[in-house]
Amino acid sequence: MNPPYTLRTARPGDLPAIVAIYNSTIASRQVTADLQPVTVAERQAWFDAHSGHRPLYVVENEARQVVAWGSFSDYYPRAAYRICAEISIYLDPQYRGAGLGRQLLDAMMSRAPALGLQRLIAVIFAHNTPSVRLFERAGFEHWGLLPQVCDLDGALADIVLLGKKV
Numbered sequence: 539m540n541p542p543y544t545l546r547t548a549r550p551g552d553l554p555a556i557v558a559i560y561n562s563t564i565a566s567r568q569v570t571a572d573l574q575p576v577t578v579a580e581r582q583a584w585f586d587a588h589s590g591h592r593p594l595y596v597v598e599n600e601a602r603q604v605v606a607w608g609s610f611s612d613y614y615p616r617a618a619y620r621i622c623a624e625i626s627i628y629l630d631p632q633y634r635g636a637g638l639g640r641q642l643l644d645a646m647m648s649r650a651p652a653l654g655l656q657r658l659i660a661v662i663f664a665h666n667t668p669s670v671r672l673f674e675r676a677g678f679e680h681w682g683l684l685p686q687v688c689d690l691d692g693a694l695a696d697i698v699l700l701g702k703k704v
Contacts, residue, residue: 542600543638545645548607552596553585554578555604559628567690568666569628591653592623597642605630606638608646613659621656635668643676650704658704663688664696678702 539545548556557578563569588594588609597606610623627642650658659681660673682699689695 539597539641539645543605543641544598545595545642546598548585548588548594548596550585552604552607553581556585556594556596556607556628557581559604559607559630562631563628567693567695568663569669571688571690573691593649593653595642595646597638599633605633606642608642610646610650610653610655610658620654623650623653623655623658625650625658625660639672640676643672647676647702647704655704658702660700662698662700664698670698670700673700673702676702 557576560570560572560581561575564572564575585594588611592610592612594609595607596604597608599605606627606629608625608627610625613619613622613624625643625646627639627646629639629642647658658678660669660678662669662673664670664683678700679702680698681701684697684699686694687697
């Protein structure tokens with residue numbers, strides 16, 4: 539990460555900031571299939587599942603505030619899929635569009651091989667052009683399309699699967 543940002547593994551006290559950043563994306567219907575904000579309590583088990591081989595990272599600004607986060611998640615829970623993970627990144631609204639997403643994505647990709655990961659998959663709404671472009675610019679290729687698999691309050695949305703060998 540380039541200064542003034544610091545990347546580190548998430549700690550339990552980061553969960554409220556992680557949830558706030560996540561919830562900031564829900565209303566746009568651009569980023570997540572959740573239709574209502576989530577609570578810290580609802581996300582606790584998810585947070586706990588990211589210890590060990592599928593870490594959760596946070597980015598702090600110079601004031602040590604969490605302004606972005608990223609995760610590796612099991613793509614599929616069966617053992618043979620252990621070389622593959624879904625990669626997700628989320629940024630505080632004030633930090634979007636300024637290059638921090640690319641820094642976080644690059645930092646996570648560089649850490650992936652040490653975690654035993656050989657392939658990364660990004661699951662993105664097809665209409666989320668900024669995210670699709672971010673991953674394409676990082677060398678992700680189109681690996682699949684799931685047509686109209688999400689109902690976003692009456693608007694059907696396609697999902698694109700972007701993948702990369704790391």
